[in-house]
Amino acid sequence: MTTIIDGNEIADRIRAEVSACTETLAASDVRPGLATVLMSDDGASETYVSMKQQACEETGIDGFHHEIDPDEPAAVLYDRIDELNADPTVHGILVQMPVPDHVDKREVLARIDPRKDVDGFHPENVGRLVAGNARFKPCTPHGVQKILAAEGIETEGKDAVVVGRSDIVGKPMANLLVQYGEGGNATTTVCHSRTRNLAEKTRNADILVAAAGVPEMIDGDMIQEGATVIDVGINRVEADTEKGYELVGDVDFESCRETAGAITPVPGGVGPLTIAMLLYNTVKAASHQSGVAVELP
Numbered sequence: 496m497t498t499i500i501d502g503n504e505i506a507d508r509i510r511a512e513v514s515a516c517t518e519t520l521a522a523s524d525v526r527p528g529l530a531t532v533l534m535s536d537d538g539a540s541e542t543y544v545s546m547k548q549q550a551c552e553e554t555g556i557d558g559f560h561h562e563i564d565p566d567e568p569a570a571v572l573y574d575r576i577d578e579l580n581a582d583p584t585v586h587g588i589l590v591q592m593p594v595p596d597h598v599d600k601r602e603v604l605a606r607i608d609p610r611k612d613v614d615g616f617h618p619e620n621v622g623r624l625v626a627g628n629a630r631f632k633p634c635t636p637h638g639v640q641k642i643l644a645a646e647g648i649e650t651e652g653k654d655a656v657v658v659g660r661s662d663i664v665g666k667p668m669a670n671l672l673v674q675y676g677e678g679g680n681a682t683t684t685v686c687h688s689r690t691r692n693l694a695e696k697t698r699n700a701d702i703l704v705a706a707a708g709v710p711e712m713i714d715g716d717m718i719q720e721g722a723t724v725i726d727v728g729i730n731r732v733e734a735d736t737e738k739g740y741e742l743v744g745d746v747d748f749e750s751c752r753e754t755a756g757a758i759t760p761v762p763g764g765v766g767p768l769t770i771a772m773l774l775y776n777t778v779k780a781a782s783h784q785s786g787v788a789v790e791l792p
């Protein structure tokens with residue numbers, strides 16, 4: 496029997512734990528604050544940012560939302576980041592990606608105070624993660640680790656294959672899987688657009704993480720019987736629905752569901768965990784900055 500992993504349920508449990516932490520902080524008059532900055536007209540980005548703000552409200556986190564017209568010069572965004580860095584009510588800062596072409600993405604990531612970098616994308620935090628001393632684990636890969644733990648899926652000694660090498664998912668995911676300790680110790684392979692004989696690699700995976708951003712690229716004959724299949728892809732594809740699109744993952748769910756031992760759906764799989772781990776990192780940031788201890792799992 497294939498397990499269809501319920502990401503919403505796992506995320507709800509983590510959100511309850513985060514709420515307990517915000518109560519602990521509130522008892523010391525600390526209210527965690529998360530600033531989100533959107534410099535884009537993209538509909539999907541708007542949806543995701545508003546979901547993050549909603550999630551903050553539900554867990555006792557102050558959400559501060561900032562919108563910058565995508566036609567403004569890059570300096571407007573840089574100045575806003577400087578202001579948020581200096582604002583003591585803001586413990587976490589998230590600049591929604593992608594930013595417009597005339598904005599230097601690397602400058603954005605490097606400019607955020609690394610102690611407020613709840614995405615974990617600042618070079619200092621990337622370095623710490625790789626060194627096995629993470630401050631903030633990037634939300635999506637951290638969420639995948641939480642899914643594996645919640646489902647009792649051991650990673651130690653397993654063959655893990657990550658498809659995709661992005662800075663926000665593929666690279667940190669592979670790093671976490673290969674590291675010493677819980678949720679790590681896997682023999683990890685990273686595949687990407689230049690990989691030869693991809694199916695040969697993916698068929699070797701006990702744990703397959705699909706994060707290439709290519710709709711339904713992983714099909715049933717590319718996976719091993721009983722594999723754990725984690726689908727990080729969230730692709731809007733045109734469809735005859737009310738909204739004019741539907742969400743599909745990087746995994747062809749129907750063709751994989753029989754063969755897989757466990758599989759995450761899209762939506763309702765990894766996505767909700769990404770948001771839960773953002774709340775988690777925000778509470779962690781507030782705890783560090785205020786010196787009030789919390790017990791995050």
Ligand SMILES: Nc1nc(=O)c2c([nH]1)NC[C@@H]1CN(c3ccc(C(=O)N[C@@H](CCC(=O)O)C(=O)O)cc3)C=[N+]21
Binds near residue numbers: 542
């Ligand atoms: N600095 C930055 N940090 C991010 O974490 C970040 C970002 N930029 N840019 C865009 C991506 C995308 N992202 C998602 C988070 C949750 C869902 C999510 O919860 N999805 C729901 C469905 C949502 C829907 O219905 O559209 C699900 O999968 O069940 C999706 C996408 C965070 N991102």
